[in-house]
Every structure is written in structure tokens, then in C-alpha cells.
Amino acid sequence: MKTISPKTIDRALLYIRALENLLKKKRDKISSSELADITGSSDVQVRKDISFFGKVGIPRIGYETKKLKDVLENFILQDNIVHIALFGVGNLGKAILKYPGFQTDKIKLVAAFDKAKNKVLKEVNGVKIYPVEQSVRLIKKVHAEIGIIAVPSENSQEVADIMVNSGLKGIVNFAPNRVSVPKNVYVKDIDFSIEIFSIFSHTQL
Amino acid sequence: MKTISPKTIDRALLYIRALENLLKKKRDKISSSELADITGSSDVQVRKDISFFGKVGIPRIGYETKKLKDVLENFILQDNIVHIALFGVGNLGKAILKYPGFQTDKIKLVAAFDKAKNKVLKEVNGVKIYPVEQSVRLIKKVHAEIGIIAVPSENSQEVADIMVNSGLKGIVNFAPNRVSVPKNVYVKDIDFSIEIFSIFSHTQL
DNA sequence: TGGTGTGAACCGATTCACAGCA
DNA sequence: TGCTGTGAATCGGTTCACACCA
Structure with missing residues (x-):
């Protein structure tokens, strides 16, 4: 079976x-070229990407907005909710x-940690801030999958270790230095x- | 003449x-494989990248830290200083x-703008905050090249227009929607x- | 021997060119 | 006709395999 490419996912x-x-604007049809314009891609690229998920479009017409959205969401998100733990407030x-x-029902920031x-x-925006000491226990309890490192670089490795111990499988690192983690944990560095x-x-x- | 690939630049x-x-740790030699470990790449990749800039390494030994840094900096940054204008504080x-x-001598945040x-x-961290009304004039005056959009999405397009009018050629957009700009302006979206x-x-x- | 440098092979992703259809 | 869908060609980037050298 063919496997989906990471770029297509993004x-x-x-x-x-x-x-x-x-959909909010009540547009019920959309063409690949218009979708390409909105997302900064090309029409062929859009069609190639979508073709991976099946034959969803209608020749001469385009795609049905709602249907296309459902198909993509079912495939990519599979009604998962992503639970996130944030370190550093x-x-x-x-x-x-x-x-x-993040104000979508698909992403949920479940806990924030700070040592101050x-x-x-x-609480900030409905998310409670806990002391770091409780992080391993709490992350396991709420079953978070992704962690965000927003602490100063001096503490980034320490926080990464906590994340690994808590069982997080993905990390977004905003600190301007790399952290080392086991191979099965995926880290994305965002370095301004x-x-x-x-x-x-x-x-x- | 061969042209350098964007990935190699990054x-x-x-x-x-x-x-x-x-260099800060007084390490004066470094091998491609160690550099690969630090930066999360492979040793061949490191050597391929560096080979673009000439034959800098010493077989059996590795690279001279200082020399390699100078070669890369001369090529990539050409003692340019990047001047940045920030919108939204x-x-x-x-x-x-x-x-x-950003606490490096190669990047300089020259002005910040806010409408509050x-x-x-x-001043925040030595950078003065100006009213948006003065932005076009000030950006031209200080010759900023890159702009950062850190305002709410409702205002992102408006800010992008100001940036284009001010002559900025590159934009980092943190608002979660795309902005439209002329083709000669390069936009990088960072969408959490x-x-x-x-x-x-x-x-x- | 233990490193660099690099042409060739490979791989993934994009673009082209066009078939097929409401 | 004006759109989608897609095999084929192409492009860019990475990895392999190995020549070369202090």
C-alpha cells in the first residue's frame, strides 16, 4: 500500500x-486552483495531494467544500484530539x-508548567499552570502527546528529559539550541x- | 556557475x-561527523554542504573551527547585518x-511598532516602540530589510501592506492566516x- | 589509518502533458 | 468546454561508494 508523504500531510x-x-463563508464548491491560491501552492499540487485520499472531485465543477474537508480530516486527524503540554509561561x-x-476542537492545551x-x-486562557515537579505525573494522567519547550535555553535539555520521561512522543522546541532525545521521539526546532x-x-x- | 541550494543555506x-x-569552548578542530551530530544532520551531508564553499577541510584531521566559520560567514552573510522591523508588541x-x-551582531531589531x-x-530590551503611523517613514529611514508580523490575524494583511509600502523584501508571518503580497516579496508563515x-x-x- | 571531497546512484517531490468526464 | 485525475518526465536533494591525502 502506498504511504502518504509528510509534505502532503502538512x-x-x-x-x-x-x-x-x-465553509464559514457558505462557499460550497471550490476548485483546485483557487485552493492553491489560498494556501500558496499550485493547482496540480493540490490535485495530486487530494488524489491520495481518493476521487473526491467532480470534473468540470471542482470539489464540494464540506465533503473535501471531511475526507481530509478523517484521513489526517481521524477524530483524534491532540493534547499538548506547555513548559514555560x-x-x-x-x-x-x-x-x-489553537481555538479549535482538534488541539487541546491540557497543561502548562512553570517553576516560578x-x-x-x-490560569491563562483557561489553562492552569502547574509547578514543574508535578509534570511527569500530570502529563501521564492527561495523556498528552506533544510537548512545547518555551523555557530559556539553559533549561531546555532538562525540560526535554522530563518530556521523554513523561512519555511524550513529539516536541516543539523554541529554545535556540538543540536538545538530545531518544530516536523514537521526534523534535521540531523552531529557531527565530x-x-x-x-x-x-x-x-x- | 553553480548556485547554492536553499537547504544548504539553512x-x-x-x-x-x-x-x-x-569556539567559545576553545575547540579549534572539528570533524564533519561531530558537526553533523550537533546540528542533527549526517556527516556526508555536512561535507557536501561545505564542499560548495571550497576545499576547507584537512584530510585525516577535520576542519579548523575558526577557518570554517569564517568561510561560511563570508559566503552566507557577507558581513551584512540584517535589520528587522517588528509589528505588534x-x-x-x-x-x-x-x-x-538575536543577541548577535548579525541581526539587529531596529524598530518595533504597536498601535496601543x-x-x-x-523600550523593550533596548528597542523602542513607535506608533504604527510612523512605520513607513521609519522603516525607510533605518533601511530595514525584514519585517515580522506579530499582530492578531485581523490586522495581519493591513500590516503586510505597510511592510510592502515600506520596501521590506522579506516577511515572517506569525498570524495564522496567509497575507497577500507582490511576488517579489518573500513571506514565510510560521503557524503554531x-x-x-x-x-x-x-x-x- | 581516519579523516575530507565528490561523481554516480538513488529517492522523493514537483511539474508536465494529456486522458477522461459532467 | 473547464474542470479533475494521473502516468511520465523532470528536478532537487540525499546517500552511496570510493578516490585521495596528512
Whole structure:
């Protein structure tokens, strides 16, 4: 059986969001080229991606917004809800807690951790902040799958170790240094300064 | 003449940072495989990347830390300093202003803009906050090249338009919706919820 | 021997070109 | 006709295999 490519998954997530917005606007049909414009891709790419999930479109017409969204969601998200644990409630952590893209029923920030005594047990945007000491126990209890590192780089490895011990299988790391984890844990680094330089190089061509 | 690949540029930035750290620890030699471990790549990949910049290594020995760093920096950054303008000084904006990865002499946050009157003219981490009305004029004056969108999605397009008018050639967009800009302006979207889902899908395989 | 440098093979992803259909 | 669907060609990037050298 053919396996889905990671890039197709990423774009499918963009398609899903675009389709949600279109549904809100009562658009019930959409063509591959329009979807491509919205998501910054090409029409062929959109059709190739969608073709992986089956023959969903109607020749001469396009795709039915609702149907396409359902097909993609069923395949990619399989009515899973992703449970997230956040470490570090500084400015970045707070920004993440308030991030509007998370106000969906598919992602749930289940717990936040900080070691500052004065932040602990407060709530930000409905998410309670716990002391780090309780993190391993709590993460296991709520069955979180993904962890976010939003602590200063000095503490990032320490937090990564806690995440591994808690059984988290995926980590987003915002600290500007790499953390080491077992091979079965997937880490995605988001490094603002690398992103900036990368864009700068792009503009220099 | 052969042209450098974008992926090589991105990795070169990681190499440069790794080399800086090694220099601080007085390590004057480094092998491709060790550099690969630090940056999360493979030894062949490291050598291929570096080979683009010339024959820098010493067979049987490895690379001279300082020399390699200089070669990469000269090629990639060409003693340019990247000047950045930030829009939106909420939690995310503040996190960016305080980001330690920017405490380098190669990136300079030159101005921040916000429309909240009570934030204006304050300073965060040495960067002054100006009212948005002055942004076009100020960005031209300080010759910023890259802009960061850290405002709520409702205002992201408006801010993108300002950036285009100010002559910025690259944009990092943290708002969870795409902005439209002329083809000659390069936009990189950083979308937390897509990143989360993407990692989640990875862990599901 | 233990490292670098690199052409060739490979692999994944994108684009092309066009068949097929309401 | 104007869209989707898709095999074939192409492109870019990674890995292999090995020549080379202090």
C-alpha cells in the first residue's frame, strides 16, 4: 500500500483550514486552483495531494467544500484530539496559550508548567499552570502527546528529559539550541534567528 | 556557475552557530561527523554542504573551527547585518524582542511598532516602540530589510501592506492566516497549530 | 589509518502533458 | 468546454561508494 508523504500531510492541514474558512463563508464548491491560491501552492499540487485520499472531485465543477474537508480530516486527524503540554509561561508561553489557531476542537492545551512560584496555579486562557515537579505525573494522567519547550535555553535539555520521561512522543522546541532525545521521539526546532537569516538569504538572490 | 541550494543555506546557518559555540569552548578542530551530530544532520551531508564553499577541510584531521566559520560567514552573510522591523508588541512580540538568539551582531531589531498608545515610546530590551503611523517613514529611514508580523490575524494583511509600502523584501508571518503580497516579496508563515499537527502526524506513523 | 571531497546512484517531490468526464 | 485525475518526465536533494591525502 502506498504511504502518504509528510509534505502532503502538512499541506493537507492548510487545505483543511482553508476549507473551514470557506465553509464559514457558505462557499460550497471550490476548485483546485483557487485552493492553491489560498494556501500558496499550485493547482496540480493540490490535485495530486487530494488524489491520495481518493476521487473526491467532480470534473468540470471542482470539489464540494464540506465533503473535501471531511475526507481530509478523517484521513489526517481521524477524530483524534491532540493534547499538548506547555513548559514555560513567559512571554512566548503566554503567546502560545493565547494563540487563536489553537481555538479549535482538534488541539487541546491540557497543561502548562512553570517553576516560578508566583505563576503557579493561575490560569491563562483557561489553562492552569502547574509547578514543574508535578509534570511527569500530570502529563501521564492527561495523556498528552506533544510537548512545547518555551523555557530559556539553559533549561531546555532538562525540560526535554522530563518530556521523554513523561512519555511524550513529539516536541516543539523554541529554545535556540538543540536538545538530545531518544530516536523514537521526534523534535521540531523552531529557531527565530535561523528563520530570519533564511528569509534574508532568500531576498538576496 | 553553480548556485547554492536553499537547504544548504539553512544548514550553513546551523553550522555557523555550532562553530561559534565550539569556539567559545576553545575547540579549534572539528570533524564533519561531530558537526553533523550537533546540528542533527549526517556527516556526508555536512561535507557536501561545505564542499560548495571550497576545499576547507584537512584530510585525516577535520576542519579548523575558526577557518570554517569564517568561510561560511563570508559566503552566507557577507558581513551584512540584517535589520528587522517588528509589528505588534503583545506577548509574542515581547518574546521576539527578548529572544536570546538575536543577541548577535548579525541581526539587529531596529524598530518595533504597536498601535496601543500606552506601549508606544517605551523600550523593550533596548528597542523602542513607535506608533504604527510612523512605520513607513521609519522603516525607510533605518533601511530595514525584514519585517515580522506579530499582530492578531485581523490586522495581519493591513500590516503586510505597510511592510510592502515600506520596501521590506522579506516577511515572517506569525498570524495564522496567509497575507497577500507582490511576488517579489518573500513571506514565510510560521503557524503554531500546523507545526503541532505536523509533529503529531509524524508520531503516528 | 581516519579523516575530507565528490561523481554516480538513488529517492522523493514537483511539474508536465494529456486522458477522461459532467 | 473547464474542470479533475494521473502516468511520465523532470528536478532537487540525499546517500552511496570510493578516490585521495596528512
